[in-house]
Amino acid sequence: MQRAAVRAAVASARRAPGFLLKNRPPQNIGAARTLATTTLSGTTAGSGSYLRKFTLAIVSSLVLGSAYISSRGSNPFLTKVSLLSNPGDKEAFSTSAKDDVRIRKIVAVDHESLYTGTITGDGPLTKESMDGRAGRKVLEMLTPEEATAKLRQTEESYLVGRDRGVYRYDVVQLPSNDPIEDDHAERIIEVPASVPANEGHPSTDWMFWGVFDGHSGWYTSAKLRQLLIGFVARELNATYKAASTDPKVHLPSPESIETAIKKGFVRLDNEIIHESVEKAVKASTRSQAAELLAPAFSGSCALLAFYDSQTNLLRVACTGDSRAVLGRHQDNGKWAATALSVDQTGSNKDEAQRIRSEHPGEDFAILNGRVLGGLEPTRAFGDSIYKWSIETQNMIKSKFFGRSPNPRLKSPPYVTAEPVVTTTKIQPEKGDFLVMATDGLWEMLSNEEVVGLVAKWLETQKKAKGGSSSGDSWFANLFGFGGGDRKSLPVATNHDGNQDEAGQRVPIRQKQWGISGPEDRFVIADQNCATHLVRNALGGKDSDMLCALLTLQSPHSRRYRDDLTVEVIFFGEGDKSGNVVVNEAASSKSKTQ
Structure with a gap:
């Protein structure tokens, strides 16, 4: 499984003390950039802002998404499939998937990271975690038209x-x-x-x-x-x-x-x-x-x-x-x-x-x-x-x-x-x-x-x-x-x-x-x-x-x-x-x- 990760320090968050990573010295920006190419999580330093964790990972296999969610509760609506680098390409899916199965992109987010992947099938796709730990959620990604x-x-x-x-x-x-x-x-x-x-x-x-x-x-x-x-x-x-x-x-x-x-x-x-x-x-x-x-x-x-x-x-x-x-x-x-x-x-x-x-x-x-x-x-x-x-x-x-x-x-x-x-x-x-x-x-x-x-x-x-x-x-x-x-x-x-x-x-x-x-x-x-x-x-x-x-x-x-x-x-x-x-x-x- 291959991953491409990018990092960003955004938002000035004057009011959310829970976002502050206490007792952590500011990191060198160059070091943060290098770190972003090798790991899916870590801190970033934004000048004058809270230190945050932010990873936007384009996931090349839904194995990560399924494991991520299933480890925190039941996962009845996620289907494990095998993807190549382009999740929108039907040829990338396993031959067992039907041609008429709907393919949707998802966003999975928790307190540390944000992941994108794909899912097959229809039905509602807004789900909180089920292990009693708040703050984890899976959403169907907006289409470009919906984003606009x-x-x-x-x-x-x-x-x-x-x-x-x-x-x-x-x-x-x-x-x-x-x-x-x-x-x-x-x-x-x-x-x-x-x-x-x-x-x-x-x-x-x-x-x-x-x-x-x-x-x-x-x-x-x-x-x-x-x-x-x-x-x-x-x-x-x-x-x-x-x-x-x-x-x-x-x-x-x-x-x-x-x-x-x-x-x-x-x-x-x-x-x-x-x-x-x-x-x-x-x-x-x-x-x-x-x-x-x-x-x-x-x-x-x-x-x-x-x-x-x-x-x-x-x-x-x-x-x-x-x-x-x-x-x-x-x-x-x-x-x-x-x-x-x-x-x-x-x-x-x-x-x-x-x-x-x-x-x-x-x-x-x-x-x-x-x-x-x-x-x-x-x-x-x-x-x-x-x-x-x-x-x-x-x-x-x-x-x-x-x-x-x-x-x-x-x-x-x-x-x-x-x-x-x-x-x-x-x-x-x-x-x-x-x-x-x-x-x-x-x-x-x-x-x-x-x-x-x-x-x-x-x-x-x-x-x-x-x-x-x-x-x-x-x-x-x-x-x-x-x-x-x-x-x-x-x-x-x-x-x-x-x-x-x-x-x-x-x-x-x-x-x-x-x-x-x-x-x-x-x-x-x-x-x-x-x-x-x-x-x-x-x-x-x-x-x-x-x-x-x-x-x-x-x-x-x-x-x-x-x-x-x-x-x-x-x-x-x-x-x-x-x-x-x-x-x-x-x-x-x-x-x-």
């Missing part, structure tokens, strides 16, 4: 006919947790010409896009979806009005706009952390108190983009380790990838130093790249156990529920929701685009790969549409793509190593999986660009890998992939209808009805 349907289940695409520098944006989510802990929000606010700060200009659009990476539950990210853009917009409105009263200024300074965005973030977190306690104390029931405190007990990173169509300035506010990357076409025909945010984790030297300087003498303020040895992001909404005083935590525990304060807790708060804000001048005429995503994407693809994949997708879109109609003028105006059939991505070479100089975690999948080049990995099969990125993050051309990873259900899936939320914003001029409409070709049916 799952990828596209939540996709949304919108055409922005505002003639204000944004042509389109695409969104998709893929859950790993049940329910998904990520969330997102988008909003366009029209600032009329009558507003003093806008005199002499046509009405201005303030456009917002946000992705929120929840952890320890979905409550905080849902709160951000509902309220964060509104909090920031109110602070911006007050700042612009204040500037309009000064006849020499009219528009606020860049520093005051940045301050307004930070105020919006901090004020919402104050409501989540502190005002919720005041309300919970007055609540009439424990269930009501639990509802009020839920967003404080869970947590969420936040990434918010704010585009002012009057100035063409894009501001990206980052709290946590979601990431925004700008793609821009260069004179040499390729695209440059520029990170507009920095991953804020305990592995970021600047962030670690900031927290240590705020808590002098506390050796455990940052431990093993985590706040107090527990939380990976150094900035987040919620996460009250890193912000409440010891007295408040003891009161919550005695009056309602909760747990004892962390024994390392000395001088909270250790975590802040205040974002780091960057400002970038957008050049729509160069086909600028922005990719915003939770860390589940960046653990599998580098900044350059993501930008290159979007650029390649644009090449294909332009080639397919030909810029033949007025509605496609945006594609027609994009220049310099050429070579739509070339295999390589039209972007700079990927980073190498675990972390770049700016503190960004670089995915190690290429090393661990022994991938030789982009042409061996990537495919273009989706109208929605965000879906296109997720497909290629999870396997691309490797259909078995893609289908196996998408077959997994919660909680098993959380060991192999994180919740994924991806937004792609395309800058440029579309039609001048003034409307924002659903792009039906790149949206799921549920979004178009």
